[in-house]
Amino acid sequence: EAGVTQFPSHSVIEKGQTVTLRCDPISGHDNLYWYRRVMGKEIKFLLHFVKESKQDESGMPNNRFLAERTGGTYSTLKVQPAELEDSGVYFCASSQASAQTGELFFGEGSRLTVL
Amino acid sequence: AQKVTQAQTEISVVEKEDVTLDCVYETRDTTYYLFWYKQPPSGELVFLIRRNSFDEQNEISGRYSWNFQKSTSSFNFTITASQVVDSAVYFCALNTDEETSGSRLTFGEGTQLTVNP
Numbered sequence: 001e002a003g004v005t006q007f008p009s010h011s012v013i014e015k016g017q018t019v020t021l022r023c024d025p026i027s028g029h030d031n032l033y034w035y036r037r038v039m040g041k042e043i044k045f046l047l048h049f050v051k052e053s054k055q056d057e058s059g060m061p062n063n064r065f066l067a068e069r070t071g072g073t074y075s076t077l078k079v080q081p082a083e084l085e086d087s088g089v090y091f092c093a094s095s096q097a098s099a100q101t102g103e104l105f106f107g108e109g110s111r112l113t114v115l
Numbered sequence: 116a117q118k119v120t121q122a123q124t125e126i127s128v129v130e131k132e133d134v135t136l137d138c139v140y141e142t143r144d145t146t147y148y149l150f151w152y153k154q155p156p157s158g159e160l161v162f163l164i165r166r167n168s169f170d171e172q173n174e175i176s177g178r179y180s181w182n183f184q185k186s187t188s189s190f191n192f193t194i195t196a197s198q199v200v201d202s203a204v205y206f207c208a209l210n211t212d213e214e215t216s217g218s219r220l221t222f223g224e225g226t227q228l229t230v231n232p
Contacts, residue, residue: 003159033218042119043160043206043222056219091160095218102150102165102210102218108158 002026004107006092012113018080021110025074025094032075033095033104034067038088046090049075050097082114117142119209121223128197129231136192136226138207144168147211149183149190150220154204166190197230204228 005024013019025032034046046065047057051072060067064083069075079086089111093104118141128134140149151163164174166183174181178195194201204227208220 031218035220035222040224042224043208043220045219045221048219059219089158093160093218102148102208102220103162104160104218104220105162106152106160 004092004094004105006090006107006110008110009108010111010113012115013082014115015084016081018078019082019112021077021079021090021092021112023075023077023092023107025092026105028096029094029105030072030097031095032069033093034075034077035091035093036088037091037109038085043091046077079112082112084114087112087114117144117147117209117211117221119207119221119223121205121207121226123226124224125227125229127229127231130199131196132230133193133195134197134228134230136194136205136207136228138190138192138223140188140190140207140209142209142211144211147209150208150210151181151190151192152206152208152222154206154225156203160206163192194228197228199230199232202228202230 007022030051032049035043037043045059048055049069052069066078089109091109093106095104120139147168149166152160154160171183180193182191204225206225207223
């Protein structure tokens with residue numbers, strides 16, 4: 001069974017440009033989460049989808065970040081325009097609806113470098 | 116507000132040594148869950164354990180053991196007879212019932228463990 005896959009693994013862009021990160025969760029997982037780790041600090045929650053609906057987006061840093069999950073399958077996270085402080089590793093995680101709280105399957109992350 | 120502190124940024128040991136990774140948490144909630152995740156060099160976080168606040172019984176799984184002490188708000192992780200394959204970043208995390216999202220985890224900053232042959 002395929003795990004959570006994220007694309008691209010690494011993206012380098014200039015300040016002001018746009019980047020779109022993609023996450024394919026494990027098939028059948030209704031819950032999808034985005035987290036971010038900046039500068040070797042703690043991993044911070046960004047948002048949570050249940051199927052195609054945003055359950056909790058309180059961790060999104062500002063309106064330059066837009067997450068979508070059309071059809072309840074894969075998700076995209078777009079940063080537009082990117083700023084230097086957006087650099088970090090963006091993790092996607094998924095879980096089944098019946099899963100116990102916190103038992104998430106994570107992808108390998110997408111490293112974003114904004115120059 | 117919730118907070119997780121992993122005071123050890125990096126630990127380096129020699130193979131077969133025992134090593135303990137510290138985790139201290141803060142929460143006002145009486146019901147909460149604690150976790151440890153492992154991040155190997157490949158990058159993905161791998162779930163290791165989940166503990167709820169009402170179960171202070173220590174747990175052992177092979178060479179791994181966890182010591183949960185509510186009195187000191189700690190949830191420490193010990194690897195016995197460490198191996199090179201244990202080298203990874205280890206994250207401690209917290210989730211409370213009052214969170215709106217079921218698996219909104221509060222993570223610590225992680226501890227980089229290096230096991231040398």
